[in-house]
Amino acid sequence: MxxxxxxxxxxxxxxxxxxxxxxxxxxxxxxxxxxxxxxxxxxxxxxxxxxxxxxxxxxxxxxxxxxxxxxxxxxxxxxxxxxxxxxxxxxxxxxxxxxxxxxxxxxxxxxxxxxxxxxxxxxxxxxxxxxxxxxxxxxxxxxxxxxxxxxxxxxxxxxxxxxxxxxxxxxxxxxGITVRPGKPNKAASGFFSSIIREPLAGLPAVLPVPRSVVCTHAxxxxxxxxxxxxxxxxxxxxxxxxxxxLPGAAVTVGDQIEALARVAGSDAVRLIREEHDEAIWAMVKNWPTRFEARRSRELGFKAEDSFDEIIRAYIEDDLNG
Amino acid sequence: MxxxxxxxxxxxxxxxxxxxxxxxxxxxxxxxxxxxxxxxxxxxxxxxxxxxxxxxxxxxxxxxxxxxxxxxxxxxxxxxxxxxxxxxxxxxxxxxxxxxxxxxxxxxxxxxxxxxxxxxxxxxxxxxxxxxxxxxxxxxxxxxxxxxxxxxxxxxxxxxxxxxxxxxxxxxxxxGITVRPGKPNKAASGFFSSIIREPLAGLPAVLPVPRSVVCTHAxxxxxxxxxxxxxxxxxxxxxxxxxxxLPGAAVTVGDQIEALARVAGSDAVRLIREEHDEAIWAMVKNWPTRFEARRSRELGFKAEDSFDEIIRAYIEDDLNG
The missing domain is CATH 3.40.50.720 (NAD(P)-binding Rossmann-like Domain)
Known part of the structure; x- marks a missing residue:
């Protein structure tokens, strides 16, 4: 074909x-x-x-x-x-x-x-x-x-x-597609990836929104x-x-950070600096959070159930394990 | 302006x-x-x-x-x-x-x-x-x-x-905009108007769907x-x-016919012949019926509450009363 x-x-x-x-x-x-x-x-x-x-x-x-x-x-x-x-x-x-x-x-x-x-x-x-x-x-x-x-x-x-x-x-x-490989970008959603990607590389990252923010990731x-x-x-x-x-792991930013600690240890987490950004928060607070995704699940679409799995997929696929 | x-x-x-x-x-x-x-x-x-x-x-x-x-x-x-x-x-x-x-x-x-x-x-x-x-x-x-x-x-x-x-x-x-003035057309929805318009003109009309069909009309x-x-x-x-x-009068075809009887008498109703049309029914049965129309009502949009009012509007506006 x-x-x-x-x-x-x-x-x-x-x-x-x-x-x-x-x-x-x-x-x-x-x-x-x-x-x-x-x-x-x-x-x-x-x-x-x-x-x-x-x-x-x-x-x-x-x-x-x-x-x-x-x-x-x-x-x-x-x-x-x-x-x-x-x-x-x-x-x-x-x-x-x-x-x-x-x-x-x-x-x-x-x-x-x-x-x-x-x-x-x-x-x-x-x-x-x-x-x-x-x-x-x-x-x-x-x-x-x-x-x-x-x-x-x-x-x-x-x-x-x-x-x-x-x-x-x-x-x-x-x-949300997370963890995106590569360099940080200026997208308002960039922090969802960068708070994982940068600490895994030993680099600092900024968290511009409250830890309570929920997003569905795959x-x-x-x-x-x-x-x-x-x-x-x-x-x-x-x-x-x-x-x-579609399905995905619906987690808070706090859940993301806890998953990072489990996968990479608390030293990685210490590289995340919380620095509120009102402009980013104004956009992010209006983004959709959790999805039913009933039909797609019934049709056999599958994603990670936890953010730990998402981090491990990134390490395997983009950091050569 | x-x-x-x-x-x-x-x-x-x-x-x-x-x-x-x-x-x-x-x-x-x-x-x-x-x-x-x-x-x-x-x-x-x-x-x-x-x-x-x-x-x-x-x-x-x-x-x-x-x-x-x-x-x-x-x-x-x-x-x-x-x-x-x-x-x-x-x-x-x-x-x-x-x-x-x-x-x-x-x-x-x-x-x-x-x-x-x-x-x-x-x-x-x-x-x-x-x-x-x-x-x-x-x-x-x-x-x-x-x-x-x-x-x-x-x-x-x-x-x-x-x-x-x-x-x-x-x-x-x-x-649904009912009663449409003018001649019958071949639209699948045409009967909603023609079962009112033709009898009011002393002409026969065909009802191709069950009387239980619901539609919202204005x-x-x-x-x-x-x-x-x-x-x-x-x-x-x-x-x-x-x-x-938007709001409207959500009524069955049976309600429409009863309203016609109230406004124009039973002679008018006798001009409606029920003749099931499978092709029209196949389309009509998948049409939306009733609407919440919460926001538009709150914003002050108004329509007729009953089909009797809709027929009277047609008589006043299109049949010169």
Whole structure:
């Protein structure tokens, strides 16, 4: 089978590519060809028998999406997009990439006519508060960010194109992806990762919000697991509602820090300095906390149950154990 | 103040125009100029001192929306769109008119920079079943029609453009609008109106679904009332969630027929022939029934409490009493 990954040079894209090349199949079907797309140049990994083609393109530019869809992939992982902070800072670019790019891809797939499985990375940013204690699967998606609005629109397109038979889509509302490897960034959510990642490297980290803040987390490994599971899921079992909140470990920041102490000792914890940041707190206090994720659990989506597991996944996958 | 109505030649557009010309103000502000737009040619009504300009254009065509927004209206009623049946039959046209036209209008307003109040006619088609007995304000919008998907996208744009300060939007999820004047059409929902309208004209009508079917109805008069109320509503009172389910009379088809008997006598009722239509029933049984409409009621939106009132509104407004 042929597989297309958009946004292949991103953090999840690279991890997904590695997983596809290691498993060499999706469900029972061997992967023979892998198309990797991103807007920035990137190096093709060694396919070790799987034929790899790289494509550097802007999906929203005329003809780009059509060139990819014309290769008639059996499975499309649509990860390409700009993140919430940038979509908020650059209004037009956000709509260009996250809405126009997504729509161009779906339109090109409709034109190609082979109705592949499309796994779309949506986000819990589709939700806007106030929230109940546990957000039910049927809670409204009324976003309070441009990124969230763009993801709502991508979800609506995905569901309609699926209902029409133009593609066979599954949208995944990814929870907080923690621990992100790499350097600290300026995203308001960055501290969820940095309070773990930096102390594990012997570096100081700042906690800008109260320890009582709750967030649902899944590791990058679990996120790739969601994508792989969605790629081979029975379409009929999903039914007409194609966009799914997902499971994860719903923990407080205090729980995160206790897990760090258990995994790495109290010296690591002492590297975290609490320094309240009103601007970050103003955003974080309106973020969704816990999810029911009933349908996705029933459909077999799995994530870590505890934050200890999430830290161990990071150490194994990104710190070479 | 200057007012723009898109879709002004449609049923609601014509009734809204008549109401604007009769009230001659929105809230406390006198209307001085009225721009009426539609894609089909139509006759300008007599403004009687209010300066009227008509515009025949496709909002999604280059420059059309910009020409309207450049006139810097204070209030925009965005009614233009194609109906659910046509959006389902003509996929590309539906996205062109309902998504691209709406986005072009909002973009043109952003460019004009005067941030007018925009009243957007969304629909209960944004909802997809299964449904609880009473649909709460926070129920998810997971549509099962292309029209519904396009309305979800229009709502997301409206909310984001509002949050950004580019316009000041209020989206109204109109319930079933009954009794529609005019001839029977082929919409699956047509019978809700025709079982009242045809017998009142001494003509036979067909009821294709069980009498137990529940739907929330508001008269065209009430729909125009929603639009007028939204045009002058305090933005801060609405808050960040800009798209509202609305009140209406939630009645069974049997209740509708009993109301007809009370208003027009049993001879009228005898003109209704029950003839089950499986195709219509398959659609209607998945439609939303009752709404909480808590926020919109608190904000002062009002509709008829009973179907008797809805029939009387039709007789007064469309049958000259």
């Amino acid at each position: 042929r597989v297309l990954v958009t946004g292949a040079a991103g953090m999840i894209g690279r991890k997904l590519t590695a997983r596809l090349l290691s498993e060499r199949k999706i469900g029972d079907r061997p992967i023979t060809e892998l198309d990797l797309q991103d807007v920035v140049p990137f190096d093709a990994p060694d396919g070790n028998g799987i034929k790899i083609a790289t494509h550097v393109s802007d999906l929203a530019a005329p003809g780009s999406a059509r060139a990819l869809a014309a290769r008639r992939p059996d499975v499309v992982f649509h990860l390409a997009g700009i993140v919430s902070g940038q979509a908020e800072a650059e209004f037009e670019l956000g709509y260009h990439v996250n809405l126009d790019g997504t729509r161009a891809l779906y339109e090109a797939i409709r034109e190609a006519g082979n109705a592949p499985r499309v796994v779309y990375t949506s986000s819990i940013a589709v939700y806007g508060g106030p929230f109940p204690d546990i957000i039910p699967d049927e809670f409204h998606t009324s976003p309070l960010s441009s990124y969230g609005a763009q993801k709502v629109m991508g979800e609506a397109l995905l569901q309609d194109y699926t209902r029409r038979g133009f593609l066979d889509g599954i949208g995944l509302r990814l929870p 590791s990058p490994r679990a996120a790739v697991g969601f994508l792989m599971h969605a790629a081979s899921l029975d379409s009929a079992a999903v039914g007409p509602h194609r966009n799914l909140p | 200057r007012v723009l109505v898109t879709g002004a030649a449609g049923m609601i557009g014509r009734k809204l125009t008549a109401r604007l010309l009769s009230e001659r103000k929105i809230g406390d502000r006198p209307i001085t100029e009225l721009d009426l737009q539609d894609v089909v040619p139509f006759d300008a009504p007599d403004g009687n001192g209010i300066k009227i300009a008509t515009h025949v254009s496709d909002l999604a065509a280059p420059g059309s929306a910009r020409a309207l927004a450049a006139r810097r209206p204070d209030v925009v009623f965005h009614l233009a769109g194609i109906v659910s049946g046509q959006a389902e039959a003509e996929f590309e046209l539906g996205y062109h008119v309902n998504l691209d036209g709406t986005r072009a209008l909002y973009e043109a307003i952003r460019e004009a920079g005067n941030a007018p109040r925009v009243v957007y006619t969304s629909s209960i088609a944004v909802y997809g079943g299964p449904f609880p007995d009473i649909i709460p304000d926070e129920f998810h919008t997971s549509p099962l029609s292309s029209y519904g998907a396009q309305k979800v996208m229009g709502e997301a744009l409206l909310q984001d453009y509002t949050r950004r300060g580019f316009l000041d939007g209020i989206g109204l999820r109109l319930p 008269s065209p008069r009430a729909a125009v009332g929603f639009l007028m109320h939204a045009a002058s509503l305090d933005s801060a009172a609405v808050g960040p969630h800009r798209n509202l389910p």
